[in-house]
Amino acid sequence: MMSQTRIFSELVRDHLRDDCLMVRSKTPLAELLSKMTLAKATSAMVVDGDERLLGLITEQDVTRRIALRCEGNELVDSVMTTPVRTIGATDYLYSAIARMRRFGWRHMPVVEETGRVAGAIDLCDALAAAGEDMLRRVDTIAHEHSKDGLREVKSAQVALAADLIADSVPAPEIxxxxxxxxxxxxxxxxxxxxxxxxxxxxxxxxxxxxxxxxxxxxxxxxxxxxxxxxxxxxxxxxxxxxxxxxxxxxxxxxxxxxxxxxxxxxxxxxxxxxxxxxxxxxxxxxxxxxxxxxxxxxxxxxxxxxxxxxxxxxxxxxxxxxxxxxxxxxxxRSSPALLTELNRETERMDVALGWFGRLVTEKENVAFKGKINLKHMGTLPLVSAIRLLCLQAGIAETSTLERIAGLHERAVLNNNEADYLRGAFVHVTGLLLRQQIADFTAGREVNNYVHPDAMSKRERDILIGSFKAISDLKDRVRARFTGEIF
The missing domain is CATH 3.30.460.10 (Beta Polymerase, domain 2)
Structure with a gap:
């Protein structure tokens, strides 16, 4: 059975129609109409020489404006609709569905980050990826502009995250x-x-x-x-x-x-x-x-x-x-002394792993006794150490997984290191997000603590391996910036 939550994890570019009609702005209207008829197209995108979108000609333009008022030798840019609402190729599918439903559109132009036209997305094609329950989620998440509506959007995030977790979507994607x-x-x-x-x-x-x-x-x-x-x-x-x-x-x-x-x-x-x-x-x-x-x-x-x-x-x-x-x-990248000082901050971040590979739990704070702070003693040391290596390497990415990929591409991390660290980030964030959803659902305070008993034995074993990879990374970063091996 196809996942009904995929509209929240798939991108617009995965549902593009690349058979859309594109014409230059100086195209005569008679030529445009001939091309639309031949292609059986209901619209045409007007582009410049670099295929950046300038305007749009639709069936309504043809019937209401061109057929009644134009002789055919006029140029497309004299009657096109502009500016045009677009959506990015790397935007989520749900965003496209929400916009088209809100404005009553059947299709929408899709552009790359450079502004170049990537194609178009059709509402019928997009809706095929969504069931009725998910469409209700879309309408809630993409609520119209009002503060009350935005408050509903914020509240709806928890239910959406729970759906995605249940559908086995990786935590970093959520x-x-x-x-x-x-x-x-x-x-x-x-x-x-x-x-x-x-x-x-x-x-x-x-x-x-x-x-x-x-x-x-x-x-x-x-x-x-x-x-x-x-x-x-x-x-x-x-x-x-x-x-x-x-x-x-x-x-x-x-x-x-x-x-x-x-x-x-x-x-x-x-x-x-x-x-x-x-x-x-x-x-x-x-x-x-x-x-x-x-x-x-x-x-x-x-x-x-x-x-x-x-x-x-x-x-x-x-x-x-x-x-x-x-x-x-x-x-x-040009301030090694600054990076050395930043490393001191990273060194102060402990990983929740003790002697003989035992998990370190909270002992002093009664409210969280026996639990692990997966943020302060898990993701933060990893995020900080990876960021430090990227700053030194001149890598401008900000996402932790993209930073790990960048370090791997530059051979700062070998295959095994990159694989273990990617896995560690996905596993720890997954446990933390799942616990936050459970806390919210039960009416408890949402925080960063997870009890080992809330994990399966396999999940605890993987967590120990993840913490070991993070601890090894910290040791490597310390050696890189201080020369100290132990």
Whole structure:
């Protein structure tokens, strides 16, 4: 039986129709109509010389606009519909289904990251991958823009994650989906607040900007209830505009973080949020800050840099984040002293593995006695050590699995090391996500602790092997940055 949850794990590119009709913008309308008739096409995508989408001609355009008002020698770009709503080839299938159902469309253009047309997706083809229960999930997850609706989206994530776990979808794929949904929530919140600020006299954003998320969101590895780790990159502006520009973005950041907290993303206890000037800077200020982190050796500077290294854009001008990523990657690779200090932080992270391969459980905190903190003593040491090796190698990826793949490609990790570490990450995150779902379902506090008795013997054996691989990685990283073997 075909999985009914695959719409949440499969990508749009897996369901592309590559027989779509494409024409150049200077094509005469008579020629366009001839091509549509010959191809029995209900629409045509108008592209430039690099096959980037410029507009769309549909059957409705033909019947309502072209047939009644045009003679045939006019050019396509004079009557095409533009701009056109598109979806990315690497977006999840559920996103395409939700958009087409929301707008009543039968098909939708699909584009690559470069903007080049990849094909089109047909609603009937997409719906064939989904049952009625899953369509209800889609409609909930892709709720219209309202704060109440977004609160429902956040709540629906748990049921969706449970469905995917039950369907044997690997935990990192579920984390990626949860992160994507959370990113959509951020975008919708910012859209709502920018619209409201314009309505109430603030006007449009005074400069272009990019909102970023850090931590697990920046890696695409959210669990069920991540707190807020966000910031703003602002386009450069003259000093004499600082009062106006900063006032706008302070207000926007305040509204955004308040709404996110209300929906289910708690305020960051460490104040890593766009409301803090440390995380709200212009492009030049960010570049200067990154340079200072590379030169300074204070504990605070190291901790701030460590927080920042995992970030990705969620709203606005993504190119600003790309520019900053290049700067960070170059700075870290050319700052061995900084990497050595970062390694000290990694060394302080213990792995929950004791003598003779025994699992180390909590002994002091009565509330969690006998349980293992799979985040602090499992995923965090792995994530931190892998990130450190990638910074040294100049690898710009942020996802832990992509980082492991990058290190493997550059022969920093051999075949066995990469395989064990991939397996460790998938296994530990799977146990942790399953426990969080169980805690939520039972009405318990959702946290990062798992009791060994909640695992099968096989799962405990694999966990011990996973911790051993993580511990070996830490030893290797320590030797690499300090020269110490033991």
């Amino acid at each position: 984390q990626s989906l949860l992160t994507r949904i959370n990113g959509d929530i951020h975008r919708r919140i910012l859209d709502l607040e920018i619209t409201d600020m314009k309505r109430t006299g603030w006007g449009d954003p005074p400069v272009a900007f990019c909102a970023i998320v850090m931590g697990s969101g920046g890696r695409g590895e959210n669990f069920l209830y991540p707190d807020q780790d966000n910031g703003f990159i602002l386009d450069d502006y003259p000093d004499d505009r600082h009062g106006q520009v900063d006032a706008f973005f302070v207000e926007l950041a305040t509204r955004m973080t308040r709404d996110l907290d209300d929906i289910g993303f708690p305020y960051c206890k460490g104040y890593v949020m766009a409301t803090n000037p440390l995380w709200r800077k212009s492009r030049t200020q960010w570049r200067d800050q990154i340079g200072r982190w590379g030169r300074k050796r204070s504990t605070i500077a190291i901790q701030l840099a460590d927080i920042f290294f995992d970030f990705r854009p969620v709203y606005g001008k993504a190119a600003m984040a790309g520019e900053l990523r290049q700067r960070v990657t170059g700075m870290a």
